[in-house]
Amino acid sequence: MGEPYEVSFRLTRRRSSVPRARAVLRATLGSWGVGHDVAEAGELILSELVTNALRVRVPGDRHVGVRIVRSPVDEMLRLEVSDAGTGRPGVRAPRDDEPGGRGLLLVEAVSERWGVEARPGGIGKTVWAELKAPDIRPVPDGTEVGAIAVRPGQDVRVWGAWRTVLGVRGEAGVAGRPDVMLALDDGSELRIPVDEPVAVREGRDVGRDGGPR
CATH class of the missing domain: 2.30.30.30 (SH3 type barrels.)
Structure with missing residues (x-):
């Protein structure tokens, strides 16, 4: 049985953090052997979650936390984005003429499941989404x-x-x-x-x- 494996990092609250998060995810999933379709869906999900987190008002210059977890046992890829803001995001149904507000609609459509959790031992929340990744594999030595x-x-x-x-x-x-x-x-x-x-x-x-x- 494989053991869960993860990569965690923090992002500053600036626009360039979105492509940086995608780059880390792309490199990580490549090393785990994740297929193109799953990696593409993962990049879309992570982009939306990080973008939403950067828009949240937080005390001071708090960072955005990202956690990428793979479990070959249940063939799942989990993406988590944490921020220090209050409130719980929800899926909206924006009008056709509204330019935004569709981020979580995309996450819900692409992911296997998603949700929101309070951050343990801290302020704020974690928004997570999971994808089926049947080709995921452990990282080999070297x-x-x-x-x-x-x-x-x-x-x-x-x-x-x-x-x-x-x-x-x-x-x-x-x-x-x-x-x-x-x-x-x-x-x-x-x-x-x-x-x-x-x-x-x-x-x-x-x-x-x-x-x-």
């Missing part, structure tokens, strides 16, 4: 993924050796092209373009402070 999909706790192959990733952050690259900065367990940092393939494998579990648990 697979290649886009650099944007690397997460703390994984090992990456650097200069012929495996190093554990302690932290991941985004940086502006050449000519505005985004890069990923990986903080490694030997004290060094590795700068990689977001779409560059990186060899990864499952490593040790890393705590929130960057140290092993």
Whole structure:
């Protein structure tokens, strides 16, 4: 039996966060072997959920949280988007002349199921949607993924050796092209373009402070 596997990240409250979320999802689903049709539906759903979350009024400059979960056991892909806003979104039936308001209609039509939950231990809510993904598979040891999909706790192959990733952050690259900065367990940092393939494998579990648990 396969174990659930997930990727979590946070987005700043700006328009560019929508394509960034899609890029992370695309890289993640590619590494999981998810088919084109499911990946396309997933991108549509995540775009709508992130767009809605960015429109919500929140206290201060709170981030939007995204969680992508796959479970090969029940062949499901789950997408979650969290924000610190109040209220619960609902499906609307906008008039033909209204320019917006169809986001959750699309989510409802494309997903297997969707819903809204209160965030445990925090303010705000999580809107989630699930898709059937029968071709989803576990990540093999030493697979290649886009650099944007690397997460703390994984090992990456650097200069012929495996190093554990302690932290991941985004940086502006050449000519505005985004890069990923990986903080490694030997004290060094590795700068990689977001779409560059990186060899990864499952490593040790890393705590929130960057140290092993």
